Amino acid sequence: MLRGFSILFAFFAMALSASENARPQGLMWNRSGLPATLPLLIKTNSGTDFFLNLRDVNSDKVVFAAYVRGGEFFQVLVPPGRFELVFASGEDWQGEAKLFGANTHLFALDQPLQFRATMSQRRGHMIDLTETSGTTLSDLAKCQRLALDPESLRSRSGQFDPLFRDPSGAPEAWPDMPAPRYEVETHVCS
Numbered sequence: 001m002l003r004g005f006s007i008l009f010a011f012f013a014m015a016l017s018a019s020e021n022a023r024p025q026g027l028m029w030n031r032s033g034l035p036a037t038l039p040l041l042i043k044t045n046s047g048t049d050f051f052l053n054l055r056d057v058n059s060d061k062v063v064f065a066a067y068v069r070g071g072e073f074f075q076v077l078v079p080p081g082r083f084e085l086v087f088a089s090g091e092d093w094q095g096e097a098k099l100f101g102a103n104t105h106l107f108a109l110d111q112p113l114q115f116r117a118t119m120s121q122r123r124g125h126m127i128d129l130t131e132t133s134g135t136t137l138s139d140l141a142k143c144q145r146l147a148l149d150p151e152s153l154r155s156r157s158g159q160f161d162p163l164f165r166d167p168s169g170a171p172e173a174w175p176d177m178p179a180p181r182y183e184v185e186t187h188v189c190s
Contacts, residue, residue, distance in 0.1 A: 023049060023093050024067040027076055032056070032063035034079035038115040039124035039140050046071025048091060050129070051099055054083040057112045062086075065096075078124065080116050085109045085127070109135065120144055121189065143189035152181035 028051075030036050044050060047070050054064035064083070068074045086108045090100020098104075113125050121141050128136035 023069060025069050025072070026066060026074075028065040028067055028096075030064050030079060031061075032079040032081065034081070036064070036077040036079050038078050038080060038117060038122050039142055040076050040078050040115070041124075041126040041140060042068050042074045043126070043128045043130055044068055044070045044072075044074065045130050048089050049093060049100070051088040051093075051096070053086045053088075054078060054081075055086055057082045057084055067093075078115050082112050082114045084112045087129075109137070113137075141189050142186050144184055144186050146182040147185045149181040149183055152179070 027036070042050070042052070049070045050068040052066045052068060053062045055061065056063050058081075063081075064078055066076050086106070088099045089105045089107075090103050092100055092103065094101050109127070114123075115125070116123050121143050124140045124142075126138040126140045128138075
């Protein structure tokens with residue numbers, strides 16, 4: 001019986017070790033305390049994976065981590081702020097403590113990047129790591145607008161009322177209308 005537990009424990013330990021070193025994909029963790037809502041796209045070549053850290057320039061703390069599999073489309077949402085982007089790259093992922101082992105290549109982008117949102121835009125960045133001559137950075141903005149759902153302009157009886165309510169009349173005279181509904185539409189903008 002004790003031998004059975006030993007074998008089971010050894011199998012569990014090997015499985016745990018293998019799962020720690022398996023190639024993850026996407027968001028690893030967000031310790032910023034803020035919601036991740038701003039776009040970051042990274043273009044890479046196959047054969048080399050990347051572990052990305054976002055270091056908050058104000059606090060000098062790493063607040064976000066993501067794993068990028070080389071050659072695969074990568075998009076992640078990040079929190080608002082101004083961050084230094086620090087990359088570790090390699091081929092043999094060995095977990096966050098060892099990164100890619102002795103063959104880990106560390107580098108950071110030259111300038112911190114600002115991720116921010118306004119009422120109508122979510123501003124992020126696209127990073128191209130495929131060029132041998134260097135890294136290419138592009139601003140990326142996703143615009144948002146509210147679009148009125150026309151079906152919400154119908155009264156409960158099914159009649160279409162484009163004027164909603166007559167503001168000159170008493171509230172009792174207003175048609176039995178539900179509140180208009182709006183949908184958020186998002187598109188890439190400049």
